[in-house]
Amino acid sequence: MKFTLKIWRQSGPEKSGHFETYEAHDIQAEMSFLEMLDVLNEQITISGGQPVNFDSDCREGICGMCSLVVNGIPHGGQKGTTVCQLHMRSFADGQTITIEPWRAKAFPVLKDLVVDRSAFDRIIQSGGYISVNTGGAPDANALPISKDQAEMAFDAAACIGCGACVAACKNSSAMLFAGAKVTHLNTLPQGHPEKYSRAVSIVVSMDKEGFGACTVTGACAAVCPKEIPLDVISKLNRDYAVGILKGVSA
Amino acid sequence: MKALAAFFRTSVGKKLVMAVTGLLLYGFVVVHLIGNMQIFIGRETLNGYAHFLKSEPFILWGARLGLLTIVCLHIVTAISLSASNRRARGATSYDNPSHNGSTLASRIMLASGLVILFFIVFHLLHLTVGVIFPDHSALKDDKGHHDVYGMVVKGFQIWWVVGLYVVSMVLLGFHLSHGLQALFQSLGLKNSKYSSLIDKLALVGWVAIFAGNCAIPVSILLGLVK
Amino acid sequence: MLDSKIPSGPLAQKWDKHRFDLKLVNPANKRKFKVIVVGSGLAGASAAATLSELGYKVQCFCYQDSPRRAHSIAAQGGINAAKNYQNDGDSVRRLFYDTIKGGDFRAREANVYRLAQVSTNIIDQCVAQGVPFAREYGGHLANRSFGGAQVSRTFYARGQTGQQLLLGAYQALSKQIAKGAVQMFSRTEMLELVLVNGHAKGIIVRDLTSGKISRHSADAVVLATGGYGNAFYLSTNAVGCNVTATYRAFKKGALFANPCYTQIHPTCIPVNGDHQSKLTLMSESLRNDGRVWVPIKAGDHRPASQIPEGERDYFLERKYPSFGNLAPRDISSRAAKEVCDEGRGVGPGGLGVYLDFSDAIRRDGEDAIRARYGNLFQMYEKIAGENAYQTPMRIYPAVHYTMGGLWVDYNLMSNIPGLFVIGEANFSDHGANRLGASALMQGLADGYFVLPYTIGNYFATTAKSCPAESSQEFSQAEIQVNERLRKLISINGSRTVRSFHREVGQLIWDKCGMARSKAGLEDALRRIPAIRAEFWENVKVTGEPEGINKTLEHAGRVADFLEFGELMCLDALERDESCGGHFRTEHQTPDGEAKRNDDQFSHVSAWGFSGNLAKPNLEKEPLIYEEVTMSQRSYK
Known part of the structure; x- marks a missing residue:
């Protein structure tokens, strides 16, 4: 197979970027999208060019490091997968493929297709945890948790923090990410003591990082590789509202 | 009060204000639609209803000021949110952006809202203040009351007024259908168990409001109501 | 002679006694001690969080863009703990014994017993953090049996246990970062260890975003940098996993123990081309219903459906009639390799065997199979592009864990004072083979419940010293790092970094993978130095040392694998016996099982850097079993 690739190149955070067009030859249908880029990079290197920088690590869809917008869709549009799990057989031979980084003010481009997602870490630091130190935890079975609750918490906890939700949202809102963490922890009884302060703190932190508001377009959930449902945003909204009415501050 | 003010300080709080x-x-x-449907009963009923509404200036102006405040809050908050959403997006946009499964209605809330705002202004100038067609607004009925029925009929015999009206109702429909779904979400009352019910409710509401609101001018234009 | 500092007294009381004997640091003084933690996986994140909770000043480093992405996240199966919630006869002693036996009697008894003891605390801690473990309808924790254990002691969160445990540790770490108690350095890679007066007192790092090299000094350094599976190029590790941190420590004098102990997982999706960058593991549970076979005739390229029953070889059922398709990981892996070596492998390149569900589908129906393995079949279809309900899956073994690592004593301190090593990066608990669901247990045990106690003893018993970053030792180390980076870029040869990684990885896989022989290892030991020499003459690293340069990052890691691979082969050659994951073809029972030589090799081989890569110094720590008797594994 061969492809025409239109790839975003940007030499540094403060630099302006542009698209460059590459021809990728000898691509096998079995290759993953990122392996196709590996091959392209080897071809570029040998011909004396600068290879394309992009993030990836586990390459099995769980670490959340890979972050490419393929033909306008974060992770490339295959349902429930990250771009590292996308294979070239999903594309037509000879097709032109546009590859861009996540776009959002809170995720500045560092180089080429690499973006800075540390804003997500700071959101978690603002309240995405249960304040328990190591040691002194009661026996794990001392607190029964219904299967439904555990499953609901798990569905939200499956978030890999890749940022596709922000990349897909026309407002660059981080509500699906934040909602997932709040739903995970606030659904479980262990998370109840900090339920409201967690919701309020996380919302304040999201705004501070420069993410937009949710206008319920549903684009985030549509591209989420872990198919986190929009319900988590509803849960965050509710816990936030109740928190504010109770006078909880960040 | 301090807690309520907090709502205006965050994006999620502002969304709650919007909701x-x-x-x-x-x-x-x-309520407005139900009241106006009385036009199909006859001149006397509608004019009587209009007279009743205006008979207590305290209630009338209270309601008007209340509505004005709500509309202003809705608009100011929307503008503030739109501005921050635009900032959040950053300077560069995607080469060929995908809508990623979002609906048209959800993407044009600001535009549909602005059209509705323009329509409300026109609507008020037309039927409340009466400066667009002063002669229509000067009509009196047998009891010497303001002839609302006559004014409405005369106004909607003009094709372009009906046209403007219908177009605005299409956009109002879009705005309300997405708005209803979204407000349940913003209030934290939506989840996948009820979301299809809420979506259906939004659709039914849209159809009913569109059909009801358009029925009046269209019937008049077609000569069904004289 | 290596001193493992195992406490005296009966096995079950060693840890208790030791905790009492450990010197403590006054709480008010703890904030004066600074600790560097390299790595943010289960071990690193849990250690960084816990140490800072105790009051130490902590700096934590990871090469990923967030500590949440460390490769612990990819562990699927579960985590063992001797809770005995199922009332099926589990106990600390049974978990201890299973781990020792699973490790083929090549692990240190006292460490393993302690691991089993603290395993129960881990589950309590994780539940308190909000880890959503699977539950029964009554609300209590669910368990499953895993990796051939006869009791149900594995706790799990669907197929993403590693992710959930890591997020628990990451959140604990985030809490401490928010308090200012931990300073986090993401996208930062350790490139050198700094010793001052023989003690580990700091590291040199490269900021992977700016390219800036900086110095960090501390009172102690903790390495939690994971395993070296990527020495094989293709493994189930993340593509960024590397040996650099531990190998740099080795070159500064730390002993590397048992580097030849690597674990192969039998059910991975096979390699499908030259350009594959990693292998994906599928849960071993598939072998409960799938039957493994290859064609009887070599070079039979007919599609599976056209090969009649009589021309199929169900080789696991044939060789191991009682365990059949459920034979242990190492045994099934080797059997698959053998049939492929005979030219009977299936799929592109002939490196694969069929895992056939057609009998199970006929017996239980497709829906029942879908209910059991739906997500795995889906994953297979995504990667291989084949519908496994209709055609048999193809599987092949792949490297996924390395039991070897830096040598540590009972306190998890290496032979360099002040250098602690935890998690997969050390060697201590799994012997020659790791049991399923034990990696997560060990990482968290080290980070939450062992290191936080033992590191205090080092501080309390040595003179406090956190040298200035301007000191000569730091300057020198920084110069070395800069020189190496500049050298890599200046070569400007004609081959890509990846091509070298692929070449050396393939060689190590062939000669030091599932089965090893004297001749093969000697061949590898001749060829690795040649590849390494060519690398330093002919590699092409583009770009600048400043700013993001993924090629340069990869080049540095491959340069270390090129040296480390030789050490692995040397260790495999020296260990002239078979044990666990280390299978020397010269040493097998008539049935093809690993044959240990306890008289000569019941020891830990700890290698020290001598200046000559081909001749490292070997030190031995004898393994003395006070409470268990060694036996031969048998799965017939």
Whole structure:
């Protein structure tokens, strides 16, 4: 197979970027999208060019490091997968493929297709945890948790923090990410003591990082590789509202 | 009060303001429609209803000021949110952006809202203040009351007024259908168990409001109501 | 002679006694001690969080863009703990014994017993953090049996246990970062260890975003940098996993123990081309219903459906009639390799065997199979592009864990004072083979419940010293790092970094993978130095040392694998016996099982850097079993 690739190149955070067009030859249908880029990079290197920088690590869809917008869709549009799990057989031979980084003010481009997602870490630091130190935890079975609750918490906890939700949202809102963490922890009884302060703190932190508001377009959930449902945003909204009415501050 | 003020300081809080004011305005649209449907009963009923509404200036102006406040809150908050959303997006946009499964209605809330705002202004100038067609507004009925029925009929015999009206109702429909779904979400009352019910409710509401609101001018234009 | 500092007294009381004997640091003084933690996986994140909770000043480093992405996240199966919630006869002693036996009697008894003891605390801690473990309808924790254990002691969160445990540790770490108690350095890679007066007192790092090299000094350094599976190029590790941190420590004098102990997982999706960058593991549970076979005739390229029953070889059922398709990981892996070596492998390149569900589908129906393995079949279809309900899956073994690592004593301190090593990066608990669901247990045990106690003893018993970053030792180390980076870029040869990684990885896989022989290892030991020499003459690293340069990052890691691979082969050659994951073809029972030589090799081989890569110094720590008797594994 061969492809025409239109790839975003940007030499540094403060630099302006542009698209460059590459021809990728000898691509096998079995290759993953990122392996196709590996091959392209080897071809570029040998011909004396600068290879394309992009993030990836586990390459099995769980670490959340890979972050490419393929033909306008974060992770490339295959349902429930990250771009590292996308294979070239999903594309037509000879097709032109546009590859861009996540776009959002809170995720500045560092180089080429690499973006800075540390804003997500700071959101978690603002309240995405249960304040328990190591040691002194009661026996794990001392607190029964219904299967439904555990499953609901798990569905939200499956978030890999890749940022596709922000990349897909026309407002660059981080509500699906934040909602997932709040739903995970606030659904479980262990998370109840900090339920409201967690919701309020996380919302304040999201705004501070420069993410937009949710206008319920549903684009985030549509591209989420872990198919986190929009319900988590509803849960965050509710816990936030109740928190504010109770006078909880960040 | 301090807690309520906090709502205006965050994006999620502002969305809650949008949701609450939106819900109230949705309610107003429904009540307004039900009241106006009395045109199909006859001149006397509608004019009597209009006279009743205006008979207590305290209630009338209270309601008007209340509505004005709600509309202003809704608009100011919307503008503030749109501005921050635009900032959040950053300077560069995607080469060929995908809508990623979002609906048209959800993407054009600001545009549909602005059209509705323009329409409301026109609507008020037309039928409340009466400066567009002063002769229509000067009509009196047998009891010497303001002849609302006559004014409405005369106004909607003009094709372009009906045209403007219908176009605005299409956009109002879009705005309300997404608005209703979104407000449940912003209030934290939506989840996958009920979401299809809420979506259906939004659709039914849209169809009913569109059909009801358009029925009046279209019937008049077609000569069904004289 | 290596001193493992195992406490005296009966096995079950060693840890208790030791905790009492450990010197403590006064709480008010703890904030004066600074600790560097390299790595943010289960071990690193849990250690960084816990140490800072105790009051130490902590700096934590990871090469990923967030500590949440460390490769612990990819562990699927579960985590063992001797809770005995199922009332099926589990106990600390049974978990201890299973781990020792699973490790083929090549692990240190006292460490393993302690691991089993603290395993129960881990589950309590994780539940308190909000880890959503699977539950029964009554609300209590669910368990499953895993990796051939006869009791149900594995706790799990669907197929993403590693992710959930890591997020628990990451959140604990985030809490401490928010308090200012931990300073986090993401996208930062350790490139050198700094010793001052023989003690580990700091590291040199490269900021992977700016390219800036900086110095960090501390009172102690903790390495939690994971395993070296990527020495094989293709493994189930993340593509960024590397040996650099531990190998740099080795070159500064730390002993590397048992580097030849690597674990192969039998059910991975096979390699499908030259350009594959990693292998994906599928849960071993598939072998409960799938039957493994290859064609009887070599070079039979007919599609599976056209090969009649009589021309199929169900080789696991044939060789191991009682365990059949459920034979242990190492045994099934080797059997698959053998049939492929005979030219009977299936799929592109002939490196694969069929895992056939057609009998199970006929017996139980497709829906029942879908209910059991739906997500795995889906994953297979995504990667291989084949519908496994209709055609048999193809599987092949792949490297996924390395039991070897830096040598540590009972306190998890290496032979360099002040250098602690935890998690997969050390060697201590799994012997020659790791049991399923034990990696997560060990990482968290080290980070939450062992290191936080033992590191205090080092501080309390040595003179406090956190040298200035301007000191000569730091300057020198920084110069070395800069020189190496500049050298890599200046070569400007004609081959890509990846091509070298692929070449050396393939060689190590062939000669030091599932089965090893004297001749093969000697061949590898001749060829690795040649590849390494060519690398330093002919590699092409583009770009600048400043700013993001993924090629340069990869080049540095491959340069270390090129040296480390030789050490692995040397260790495999020296260990002239078979044990666990280390299978020397010269040493097998008539049935093809690993044959240990306890008289000569019941020891830990700890290698020290001598200046000559081909001749490292070997030190031995004898393994003395006070409470268990060694036996031969048998799965017939």
